[in-house]
Amino acid sequence: MSRVLPHPWLSAALALTWLLLNGPPGPGSLLLALAVGLAVPAVMRALRPRPVRVRAPGALVRLTAVVIVDMVRSNIDVARIILGLRPGGRRTGFVAIPLDLREPFGLALLSIILTATPGTLWVQYDSDTGRLLLHVLDYTDGEAWIRRVKDRYERPLMEIFA
Amino acid sequence: MTAAQMPAWVACLVVALALAGAGFALTGALGLIRLKTFYERVHAPTLGATLGMALILASSMLLLSLTEGRLVLRDGLIGLFLTATTPVTLLLLTRAAAHRDRHEGRPGAPPKA
Numbered sequence: 569m570s571r572v573l574p575h576p577w578l579s580a581a582l583a584l585t586w587l588l589l590n591g592p593p594g595p596g597s598l599l600l601a602l603a604v605g606l607a608v609p610a611v612m613r614a615l616r617p618r619p620v621r622v623r624a625p626g627a628l629v630r631l632t633a634v635v636i637v638d639m640v641r642s643n644i645d646v647a648r649i650i651l652g653l654r655p656g657g658r659r660t661g662f663v664a665i666p667l668d669l670r671e672p673f674g675l676a677l678l679s680i681i682l683t684a685t686p687g688t689l690w691v692q693y694d695s696d697t698g699r700l701l702l703h704v705l706d707y708t709d710g711e712a713w714i715r716r717v718k719d720r721y722e723r724p725l726m727e728i729f730a
Numbered sequence: 731m732t733a734a735q736m737p738a739w740v741a742c743l744v745v746a747l748a749l750a751g752a753g754f755a756l757t758g759a760l761g762l763i764r765l766k767t768f769y770e771r772v773h774a775p776t777l778g779a780t781l782g783m784a785l786i787l788a789s790s791m792l793l794l795s796l797t798e799g800r801l802v803l804r805d806g807l808i809g810l811f812l813t814a815t816t817p818v819t820l821l822l823l824t825r826a827a828a829h830r831d832r833h834e835g836r837p838g839a840p841p842k843a
Contacts (some may be wrong), residue, residue, distance in 0.1 A: 588804050639780055643777055643780060647757045647777060650757050650761035650764055680817050683816055684776070686776040689772055689773055689824060690824070691824050691828055692840070703769045705770060
């Protein structure tokens with residue numbers, strides 16, 4: 569397993585990408601996809617990438633659904649702010665969030681999630697203290713933002729990459 | 731089927747998805763003018779890179795799947811790569827701005843992490 573497939577997720581993703589790029593899947597493109605999926609991770613071994621271990625695929629699916637819903641909702645919220653459709657004042661601000669998540673893949677995914685939801689902006693992460701500085705477009709309550717990031721995103725991510 | 735043989739409601743759906751996506755991208759571009767500070771402005775283009783992109787790709791995949799007569803998911807790769815690379819650009823921009831603002835001691839500078 570580890571000799572032939574050092575990075576099973578990477579192999580699967582590469583093979584799938586090859587198939588998607590090469591039109592209707594025929595026997596030829598299937599064979600090439602297999603070759604790419606096997607050969608590229610073997611070459612990558614020289615770079616010594618860290619293996620990705622997904623412990624809880626169910627949590628990953630749930631997190632994806634939550635992120636898609638949040639992405640649509642925050643897009644509409646930010647569009648309303650830009651177009652001036654929201655009455656009342658608005659404050660922006662920085663929120664410092666103490667993160668318990670230390671796994672690099674988890675942090676990378678968290679940065680993608682926070683960027684994919686407009687209204688939150690990843691400013692800085694300090695790997696020594698584990699504090700993340702976030703800029704929030706609609707700042708109401710700092711505590712609420714900390715809870716939101718920790719409960720909705722950080723906890724499932726820690727479950728997935730535990 | 732060719733584009734001309736397409737039922738009217740499918741054509742309307744394709745157009746509606748593309749226009750909605752373009753609308754979000756336009757709103758994001760407008761935000762660059764309407765929002766006041768740098769950190770607020772960085773939020774705006776993500777509209778085009780997330781929901782705007784997703785709607786336009788959905789429209790494109792629907793049209794291609796119908797005209798080619800099979801499920802075409804190739805455009806999904808654009809979404810995947812755009813989603814994975816956008817944070818890098820925004821992070822670099824924001825870090826540069828934060829560094830400059832802190833160094834010059836500007837009032838809107840982010841607090842030390």
